[in-house]
Amino acid sequence: MSELYEALAPFYAELNGDVPYARMAEYVQKCFSSYFEGEVRDVLDLGCGSGNMTFPLLSLGYSMIGVDASENMLAEARDTRRGDEILWLCQDMRSFELYGTVEGVVSTLDCVNHLLRREDVLSCFSLVHNYLVPNGIFIFDVNTPYKFKHIYGENSYVLESESAFCVWQNFFDERRGRCHFAVDLFEENEKGLYERRSADREEQMYTPRQIRSMLEKTGFTVLSVTDDYTDSLPTETTERLTFVARANKEM
Incomplete structure (x- = not known):
């Protein structure tokens, strides 16, 4: 999986220049404010690549951790302005380890679809749940069957x-x-x-029902499912679903 990203690393930003990262980050911020009781300080960007989502969230005031399986992508991120303000970890999203808990986790641009087995998705979701504080918020997207x-x-x-x-x-x-x-x-x-x-x-490909089931199985409550980082409900031609879920944990 990382072979492709390592080949694309120097050009990833150019080839994905039309992705509205700033708007996506603002949507994430709104969800954190709406669904988390308290202040979201520490946020994990899981499958962060070269930091195209990590940096906009950093600019919004969050303390960021970026996890990705490609060292080349992380090297691109470290060389970016303010790259030294972020903790970058080269780890697999199915088996990552953090030094502590976070209030929020994001995983954008179909990272979950890169996990080819349901067991892999369950492993990832379980680890996200483990490293979230009680009632922490998990925001991610998946490509739709359409x-x-x-x-x-x-x-x-x-x-x-x-x-x-x-x-x-x-x-x-x-x-x-x-x-x-x-x-x-x-x-x-x-x-x-x-x-x-x-x-x-x-x-x-995972159906919305399958994703919801795996979230619930790993201790999450689904709060919303919308059309691509907007407040709009999905339609038959929606290409990307955005899930917002809360970690059910004892205080």
């Missing part, structure tokens, strides 16, 4: 930036609910020639 079937499907895409372009091919197995991505990244070198890097990854 996106897997109609946006991913068997489609191919070309993503371009000034210094790179990426050929992205999808192969969706509807029976297994799994999408295979073949990614070719072409990077311009100092001689003006393009060097090719290739990687594969997979994402697993």
Whole structure:
């Protein structure tokens, strides 16, 4: 899973420049204020990548921890302005360890879909629950079945930036609910020639009912399910669901 991210690390921000991270961070802040009784100080960004969500949350005043399985992505994050103000940990989201508890956990841009087995999701959710304070808030998103079937499907895409372009091919197995991505990244070198890097990854489709069941099984209460970091209810063509859940724990 981290092979693709390591190949994309220098260009991740360019290739994802249209993601509204600031708006997403403001939505997270609103949810923390609405659902947590007390002050949210410490927040974990799980599957943080190069910190595209971590830094906006830092700017909102939270003390941030970033966990990601790719050392290259974390190196990009550390080299960013204010990168030394964040604790970066190179760990797998299925088996991560923290030094203490946090009031909030976020995991954005379909990190949960990267967990290919329900056992992996349950392990991740259990650890999130373990490191949240009582009534702590977990906010994350998943790609919808609509996106897997109609946006991913068997489609191919070309993503371009000034210094790179990426050929992205999808192969969706509807029976297994799994999408295979073949990614070719072409990077311009100092001689003006393009060097090719290739990687594969997979994402697993989970229905809203399955996600809700796994949250409840690991000690969470689902507070809201909305359309992509907004207050709008999901529709049949929603591509990303945002879950907000509370950790049920004794004080």
